[in-house]
Amino acid sequence: MSITDNIELILPFKAEYVSIARLTASGIANRIGFDIETIEDIKVAIAEVCNKILSIGSKTAQNYSIIFKLSQEGLVVEFVCSDKSLKCIFGDENDALGVSIITALMDNIEFCTKNDYILSMSKALEGNN
Amino acid sequence: MSITDNIELILPFKAEYVSIARLTASGIANRIGFDIETIEDIKVAIAEVCNKILSIGSKTAQNYSIIFKLSQEGLVVEFVCSDKSLKCIFGDENDALGVSIITALMDNIEFCTKNDYILSMSKALEGNN
Amino acid sequence: MSSELNFREEQLGTAMKIYISGEVDIYTSQSLKSRLYDVVDSKQMDLIIDCRDLNYIDSTGLGIFVGTLKKAKQFDKKIYLLNLKDNIKKLFIITGLDKVFVIE
Amino acid sequence: MSSELNFREEQLGTAMKIYISGEVDIYTSQSLKSRLYDVVDSKQMDLIIDCRDLNYIDSTGLGIFVGTLKKAKQFDKKIYLLNLKDNIKKLFIITGLDKVFVIE
Ligand SMILES: Nc1ncnc2c1ncn2[C@@H]1O[C@H](COP(=O)(O)OP(=O)(O)O)[C@@H](O)[C@H]1O
Numbered sequence: 001m002s003i004t005d006n007i008e009l010i011l012p013f014k015a016e017y018v019s020i021a022r023l024t025a026s027g028i029a030n031r032i033g034f035d036i037e038t039i040e041d042i043k044v045a046i047a048e049v050c051n052k053i054l055s056i057g058s059k060t061a062q063n064y065s066i067i068f069k070l071s072q073e074g075l076v077v078e079f080v081c082s083d084k085s086l087k088c089i090f091g092d093e094n095d096a097l098g099v100s101i102i103t104a105l106m107d108n109i110e111f112c113t114k115n116d117y118i119l120s121m122s123k124a125l126e127g128n129n
Numbered sequence: 130m131s132i133t134d135n136i137e138l139i140l141p142f143k144a145e146y147v148s149i150a151r152l153t154a155s156g157i158a159n160r161i162g163f164d165i166e167t168i169e170d171i172k173v174a175i176a177e178v179c180n181k182i183l184s185i186g187s188k189t190a191q192n193y194s195i196i197f198k199l200s201q202e203g204l205v206v207e208f209v210c211s212d213k214s215l216k217c218i219f220g221d222e223n224d225a226l227g228v229s230i231i232t233a234l235m236d237n238i239e240f241c242t243k244n245d246y247i248l249s250m251s252k253a254l255e256g257n258n
Numbered sequence: 259m260s261s262e263l264n265f266r267e268e269q270l271g272t273a274m275k276i277y278i279s280g281e282v283d284i285y286t287s288q289s290l291k292s293r294l295y296d297v298v299d300s301k302q303m304d305l306i307i308d309c310r311d312l313n314y315i316d317s318t319g320l321g322i323f324v325g326t327l328k329k330a331k332q333f334d335k336k337i338y339l340l341n342l343k344d345n346i347k348k349l350f351i352i353t354g355l356d357k358v359f360v361i362e
Numbered sequence: 363m364s365s366e367l368n369f370r371e372e373q374l375g376t377a378m379k380i381y382i383s384g385e386v387d388i389y390t391s392q393s394l395k396s397r398l399y400d401v402v403d404s405k406q407m408d409l410i411i412d413c414r415d416l417n418y419i420d421s422t423g424l425g426i427f428v429g430t431l432k433k434a435k436q437f438d439k440k441i442y443l444l445n446l447k448d449n450i451k452k453l454f455i456i457t458g459l460d461k462v463f464v465i466e
Pocket residue numbers: 093094095096097291320321322324325328
């Protein structure tokens with residue numbers, strides 16, 4: 001059984017901080033041991049989710065949270081917000097580009113979930129299972 | 130009056146994640162508009178505090194938090210942990226190097242505080258007040 | 259605030275060449291949009307976008323390229339994308355936009 | 363796990379030259395400590411540490427340099443630090459360690 005370490009980044013609902021999410025994601029993916037191309041992929045996918053969360057916005061929440069779950073198997077990324085109206089955030093026609101990018105770059109994505117998080121996605125460390 | 134945005138990074142008590150703190154700190158300092166040398170200074174000072182928190186460790190807490198408060202005036206960084214025994218963390222003779230580094234690189238440091246955080250330090254955006 | 263996206267333009271005969279450098283993301287994309295739309299509207303020429311120093315682009319930026327292309331087509335003009343880095347070319351392929359633009 | 367700290371050694375007459383590259387922090391510092399202590403103990407020579415590719419060091423790493431120097435002095439040997447980058451030289455000056463080491 002593999003130990004999981006959680007790292008959490010909490011960001012304001014502002015476009016200027018998505019670059020912080022990208023940078024932190026790169027560092028974490030590098031720390032786990034992903035190769036450079038996969039680090040870039042994870043970074044891009046995370047930014048796409050941040051973009052969408054920001055484009056919807058929230059009437060009640062000031063910030064949202066990215067939880068990185070690191071293990072020997074790889075990385076799981078969960079997006080969380082106190083505003084529970086943020087669910088199934090992808091779906092309208094303008095999302096086609098973002099969705100195709102996320103889907104191509106990550107292994108598994110839970111777009112619509114009954115769990116507490118907005119969205120969850122994962123990348124395995126060895127191979128593309 | 131200046132708006133303050135908070136960014137929070139929550140890290141496990143593990144040495145391998147201090148590099149994530151450094152990277153996130155660099156991105157935030159860059160976003161605020163600090164020059165390259167000051168970005169490096171902030172990064173180094175933050176890592177020194179993380180090192181000390183890790184070297185003490187905690188019997189009750191799994192992780193600690195770095196809160197970055199961004200404004201037009203500059204950056205305030207607070208270190209927070211649910212383990213309230215983490216107070217006045219610097220002081221023994223082995224801390225001389227770390228303390229001299231932090232003190233030289235940051236503008237103001239609250240080493241021992243009655244507030245909820247372990248330690249707070251700040252860097253002003255314009256000039257070294 | 260450090261500037262993460264920069265432009266440089268030069269006229270090449272009947273085409274406009276634009277160098278984009280830095281990162282196009284949700285934060286910087288508005289300046290890309292106004293710059294590209296502006297050039298298409300005011301010049302009404304073919305557009306050559308040189309991406310040799312473009313390090314990052316997201317779906318917001320790709321959408322702006324698409325929007326620019328639609329505008330250019332109104333004037334019967336083309337858009338050429340030059341020197342895409344591998345990570346960026348990958349996004350064009352993933353999204354199928356490699357078939358929409360002339361990528362060289 | 364990517365490797366953030368690397369070493370390369372070469373013998374120069376009666377001195378050992380060590381190239382340190384990457385980042386010395388609380389996580390990587392144990393490998394620096396065992397490497398430097400090992401070289402001092404086994405070779406008992408002057409130590410030339412070339413830091414041209416050392417990008418980062420923290421107080422943990424500085425402390426290891428100090429510890430290595432103490433060891434070296436037991437054998438009456440010196441430590442020379444070469445090609446410190448500005449950000450690292452700054453830390454030696456701040457901590458007063460620029461007066462303890464021979465920095466060239
Ligand atoms: N997945 C997609 N495939 C093709 N075109 C897309 C896709 N997503 C967005 N677009 C197009 O990209 C363009 C983005 O334009 P936008 O930057 O929003 O400015 P505007 O809509 O004001 O022209 C729109 O024309 C939109 O139809």
